[in-house]
Amino acid sequence: MARVLCVAEKNDAAKNIALQLSGNRFQRAEGRSKYNKLYSFDGQFRGQPAKFVMTSVSGHLMTLDFGQGYKEWRPATTGELFSAPVIRSVNPNMLQIEQTLKEQSRGAEILVIWTDCDREGENIGAEIVSVCLSVNPRLDVYRARFSEITYQAVTRALNNVIRLDQNEVDAVDCRSELDLRIGAAFTRLQTLHLQSTVPTVLDGVVSYGSCQFPTLGFVVERYKAIKDFVPEPFWRLVGKHKRDGVDVEFVWDRNRLFDKQITETFHEVCNDADYATVTSVQKAPKSRWRPVALDTVEFEKLAVRKLRMSAKDAMAAAERLYTSGYVSYPRTETNIFPKEMDLASLVTAQGNSPDWGPFAQDIMTRGGPNPRNGVKTDEAHPPIHTLKPATKQELTRDWAVYELITRHFLACVSRNATGQSTTVKVDVSDEVFNANGIVIEDRGYLDVYKYDNWYGKMLPPYQEAERLKDFKVDINEGSTTAPLLLNEADLIALMDKHGIGTDATHAEHIEKIKERQYVALNPDKRFIPGFLGLALVDAYNEMGFEMSKPVLRSTLERGLVDICNGTRTKADVLAEQLQSYKRIFDRTEDRIILLSDIFKRYVGAQNLAGAAAGNHAPARGGRGAGRGGRGGSTAAVANRGGAAAQRGRGGGRGGGNAPAAPSFNFPTAGVQNPPPNNYQSSRPPQAPGPRPVVQAPRNALPPPGNGNPNPIVCGCGVPAPVRTANTSANRGRRFYGCAKQRDDPSRCNFFQWET
DNA sequence: GCAAGGTC
Numbered sequence: 001m002a003r004v005l006c007v008a009e010k011n012d013a014a015k016n017i018a019l020q021l022s023g024n025r026f027q028r029a030e031g032r033s034k035y036n037k038l039y040s041f042d043g044q045f046r047g048q049p050a051k052f053v054m055t056s057v058s059g060h061l062m063t064l065d066f067g068q069g070y071k072e073w074r075p076a077t078t079g080e081l082f083s084a085p086v087i088r089s090v091n092p093n094m095l096q097i098e099q100t101l102k103e104q105s106r107g108a109e110i111l112v113i114w115t116d117c118d119r120e121g122e123n124i125g126a127e128i129v130s131v132c133l134s135v136n137p138r139l140d141v142y143r144a145r146f147s148e149i150t151y152q153a154v155t156r157a158l159n160n161v162i163r164l165d166q167n168e169v170d171a172v173d174c175r176s177e178l179d180l181r182i183g184a185a186f187t188r189l190q191t192l193h194l195q196s197t198v199p200t201v202l203d204g205v206v207s208y209g210s211c212q213f214p215t216l217g218f219v220v221e222r223y224k225a226i227k228d229f230v231p232e233p234f235w236r237l238v239g240k241h242k243r244d245g246v247d248v249e250f251v252w253d254r255n256r257l258f259d260k261q262i263t264e265t266f267h268e269v270c271n272d273a274d275y276a277t278v279t280s281v282q283k284a285p286k287s288r289w290r291p292v293a294l295d296t297v298e299f300e301k302l303a304v305r306k307l308r309m310s311a312k313d314a315m316a317a318a319e320r321l322y323t324s325g326y327v328s329y330p331r332t333e334t335n336i337f338p339k340e341m342d343l344a345s346l347v348t349a350q351g352n353s354p355d356w357g358p359f360a361q362d363i364m365t366r367g368g369p370n371p372r373n374g375v376k377t378d379e380a381h382p383p384i385h386t387l388k389p390a391t392k393q394e395l396t397r398d399w400a401v402y403e404l405i406t407r408h409f410l411a412c413v414s415r416n417a418t419g420q421s422t423t424v425k426v427d428v429s430d431e432v433f434n435a436n437g438i439v440i441e442d443r444g445y446l447d448v449y450k451y452d453n454w455y456g457k458m459l460p461p462y463q464e465a466e467r468l469k470d471f472k473v474d475i476n477e478g479s480t481t482a483p484l485l486l487n488e489a490d491l492i493a494l495m496d497k498h499g500i501g502t503d504a505t506h507a508e509h510i511e512k513i514k515e516r517q518y519v520a521l522n523p524d525k526r527f528i529p530g531f532l533g534l535a536l537v538d539a540y541n542e543m544g545f546e547m548s549k550p551v552l553r554s555t556l557e558r559g560l561v562d563i564c565n566g567t568r569t570k571a572d573v574l575a576e577q578l579q580s581y582k583r584i585f586d587r588t589e590d591r592i593i594l595l596s597d598i599f600k601r602y603v604g605a606q607n608l609a610g611a612a613a614g615n616h617a618p619a620r621g622g623r624g625a626g627r628g629g630r631g632g633s634t635a636a637v638a639n640r641g642g643a644a645a646q647r648g649r650g651g652g653r654g655g656g657n658a659p660a661a662p663s664f665n666f667p668t669a670g671v672q673n674p675p676p677n678n679y680q681s682s683r684p685p686q687a688p689g690p691r692p693v694v695q696a697p698r699n700a701l702p703p704p705g706n707g708n709p710n711p712i713v714c715g716c717g718v719p720a721p722v723r724t725a726n727t728s729a730n731r732g733r734r735f736y737g738c739a740k741q742r743d744d745p746s747r748c749n750f751f752q753w754e755t
Numbered sequence: 756g757c758a759a760g761g762t763c
Contacts (some may be wrong), residue, residue: 010762035763059761066757073756081757120761176759183758191756323763331762494757505759512758 003109004045006054006144007101007128009115011036012329014056016149017114021052021158031055033096035704038104045110045158054114061098061127063091064180073188079589081185082582086177090131098131099644105132111139112161117146117378119564123172125164147379148338170570171563177574178556182581183209186547189589190536197596206532207516210553211501211509213536215547218494218520219527220537222486229482235263237270238473239426239433245462250426250433250471256478266431267475273429276471280425286438288417288454290445292374293335294408295384296503297496302408304489306451307400308525311488311507317401318384327405331504332381335374341382343369343413351391353402356410359448383407404451411449418442419454424462428473435459485526490517498550499557517665520741530665541597543591545584603665688696 008014015037018026022041029038039054070077072082077084090098105111111132115121122143129141142161146153186208194206235257239250257263292298296315303314318330337343347369350360363369386406392399419440426433437459445450488496492506501509513519518533529537540547559573 033763057761058763061761064758116761124761172760179758179760181758185757187757205756207757211759319763502760504761508759 002045002048002050002110003108003152004052004110004112005104005132005139005463006052006091006112007125007132008054008056009121009124010058011056013114013116013149014039015056017146018052018054018153020149020151020154021054026054031100032103033058033100036097036100038100043158045112046161050110053108055100055104057097057101057115057124057128057628057733058094060120060124061090061094061131062088064176066180066184073192075189075192078185078188078192079582079585081188082181082578082585084181086180093514101128104134105136105372106140108136109138109140110142112142112144113164114144114146114157118378118380119168119172119560122165122168126166126169147377148382150224150338150340152340155175165564171560173568173573174563175556175560178577178581179210181342182577183207185581189585189592190595193592194599197593198599201641204516206536207284207512208547209509209512210556211495211505212516213513213548214498214500214553215491215495215509216529216533216552217487217537217550218491219513219519220529220534222483222490222527223529223534226482226485231470231479231481232258233260233477233479234258234739236478237258237263237267237431237433238474238476238540239276239428240474241426241434241468241470242433243278243462246458246460247460248424248435250424250435253432253434260477265473267473270428270473274469275469276426276428276433278424278464278466279427279432280470281462281464282383282425283421284421284423286419286421288419288444288446288452290372290411290414290416291408291449291452292372293337293412294385294405295333295335295374295376296331297333297385297492297506298335299384299405300492300507301489302404302451303401304487304492304525307404309401310511311492312511314401315507317398318405321395321398321405323401325387326395326402327387328383328385329381330384332384333376333378333503334381335376335383337371337373337383337385337413343371346385346387347410349412350386350406353389356407356448359414360410363414366415370415371413374498383412407448407450411445414448415442415444415445417446417454421457422459424459426468426471428471428681430475433473440499473491485522485524485528487524487526491527499554500550520666528667531599531602531667532665533596534667535602539595540588542594543588545588547584602667684739701747 006014006017008017010158018039018041021043022039026039026041029040031038035058036056041052041054043050043052045052064086066081067085067087070081111129113125113128115125115128125143132139133141141164143164144154144157144161146157187205190206190208236255237252241248241250254266257266294302299318300311300314303309304311307314308732309317315330318327321327322330344364347360347363350356351364353360384405386402386409390399390402395402417440419438422437422439424435424437425436437453437457439458440454440456443454446454488510491510495501495506495509496503500506513533514521515531517530518536519527519529522528537548546552556577559568559577562568563570563573
């Protein structure tokens with residue numbers, strides 16, 4: 001009988017594939033590595049009876065590094081890293097897996113690669129092949145292509161095996177070589193330079209990486225947008241009417257104007273009117289949609305926003321829950337539930353929960369689960385979902401994450417919330433005002449999904465054509481405010497949008513720039529850049545290189561896609577990329593003094609400002625550094641900055657007699673403080689829940705012209721759609737606003753012209 | 756001492 005060795009990307013996949021192929025009848029044995037077992041069973045390969053052994057690796061087996069002569073960090077050899085020899089070898093902590101592969105290869109005639117069906121999976125497959133062929137060159141090597149681990153998918157894959165796709169293997173080799181050469185070269189250049197020029201404040205590695213640096217760039221760009229923000233005053237009219245003891249507020253159809261005189265003219269016109277006329281009373285059904293099936297990026301964003309966790313901690317909790325069988329595989333790009341998945345039994349399993357049992361039962365009595373699917377699939381894993389019931393006592397610290405995943409799952413497969421909205425339109429001397437009300441009829445998914453809310457607001461009855469004699473019109477003055485600093489969810493969304501990192505690595509890159517002291521979290525868990533991060537971004541910008549922008553990474557990504565499509569070779573893309581980075585490197589090396597100069601300028605400005613304020617402890621005293629001082633609340637600013645700097649120091653350094661680098665490294669004043677907000681809100685107070693210190697932005701960001709990678713995001717953290725103004729003053733002008741419906745009380749007041 | 760990508 002032919003002996004077939006199968007190798008999957010991880011133990012979990014190997015187990016499940018073996019389970020399907022063997023009809024749940026396999027023998028399990030230990031391998032050399034603790035985590036990677038052997039699953040044996042009999043079956044058929046290409047029409048012949050065969051003995052199968054299924055085992056696995058744990059991701060990449062190999063690692064790339066520079067050879068002898070380039071291990072040492074020296075300024076003289078740093079530039080040579082673009083051409084120095086690199087060696088691919090088995091990662092030291094994968095040696096046991098390698099041993100298992102070798103042992104199993106000796107007795108096999110056929111090797112089938114069952115790694116994930118993506119670029120990295122293809123490359124991991126090639127690494128497995130090289131290990132196996134080294135002990136048994138006669139192996140016949142195949143590739144199984146499957147999109148999910150179901151009986152149909154894996155049997156189809158086994159009956160239709162193909163060969164590895166060398167183009168995809170090459171693309172990943174190209175990526176890893178570029179990442180290593182470019183990362184190492186710029187890291188050594190930056191580190192060696194700063195250590196020699198500002199040794200007292202710097203003792204760590206100042207790394208550069210194609211993912212970490214654009215991530216830092218996003219943080220810096222937002223910080224600067226806030227610093228450079230100039231508030232703009234505006235005026236608006238507000239209609240008021242009292243009926244049945246209810247104060248009804250009407251929103252001006254022109255929303256607001258940036259011209260005081262014109263607004264006052266409208267105000268006078270309205271005040272001169274004898275009455276207001278109700279021109280229409282419209283009722284319409286409204287619904288609030290249940291959430292889409294959960295993928296990794298959405299999960300991370302939810303955990304950050306709703307549970308106030310870091311993405312890294314959230315993923316760690318999800319992985320613990322996955323390993324102990326409570327939830328499905330947490331790394332997935334899929335937000336569509338496969339048709340054949342048995343959602344009903346997963347819902348039924350939650351029927352006894354004291355928290356959401358009745359809701360789960362209700363789903364079943366109303367016709368069963370009806371998932372709201374998205375449009376993405378990685379063809380490997382289903383959306384994240386709950387697997388078995390649990391209690392708070394048994395999960396302890398991981399309960400909140402389990403609860404989020406379970407409530408999200410139940411909400412996703414339940415039904416939308418529905419209600420009726422009422423819009424009352426009133427005309428005062430041709431000026432139009434609207435009042436909106438909503439009556440919620442069926443809370444639907446909201447009963448289980450405590451992370452969302454929908455506030456109903458009843459309007460008293462109005463009749464069409466009715467004249468209101470006591471309709472009042474007030475004029476309010478307001479001012480646009482700067483955008484918020486990015487929180488982790490914003491940052492992940494930006495990385496996702498620009499293709500920086502993968503769903504599995506977003507959180508790691510963010511941790512990396514924190515660890516490097518490039519950024520820190522302020523008390524509101526929003527990112528402020530440190531002087532080191534600012535200096536790095538400024539230095540490359542000043543030299544004219546877009547190192548902190550996402551474009552370099554996306555150019556590389558396009559090259560990789562070309563390699564996969566066969567339109568370009570690995571050698572071609574590699575040479576082109578190395579040449580362009582080497583040119584940047586050479587010019588950077590010539591002008592590297594800029595980096596320490598800029599860094600010193602930042603630190604010096606802060607120390608001078610601290611001394612001027614009579615405070616001799618630069619670590620936390622500095623106020624009004626740079627241009628950040630906004631009148632009115634400097635003390636509060638200094639406090640916040642100090643706290644942020646202290647957190648920044650939590651990275652494990654510090655201590656000792658030398659001044660701790662981060663003390664100097666974080667600005668202690670500036671953007672943490674909101675500019676004075678003198679707008680008398682015409683809206684009810686914002687929905688409860690975590691609110692940042694800075695108020696919802698009304699105007700924001702630099703012009704989104706060519707090359708600006710920032711999406712315009714409103715105060716709710718959602719990308720803002722472009723709308724067209726229809727007021728006489730600004731007719732046809734385009735602007736960004738909050739994506740939510742106008743009658744949605746959680747809608748924020750975000751506003752920004754598209755310039 | 757350097758990257759990013761897999762995964763435990």
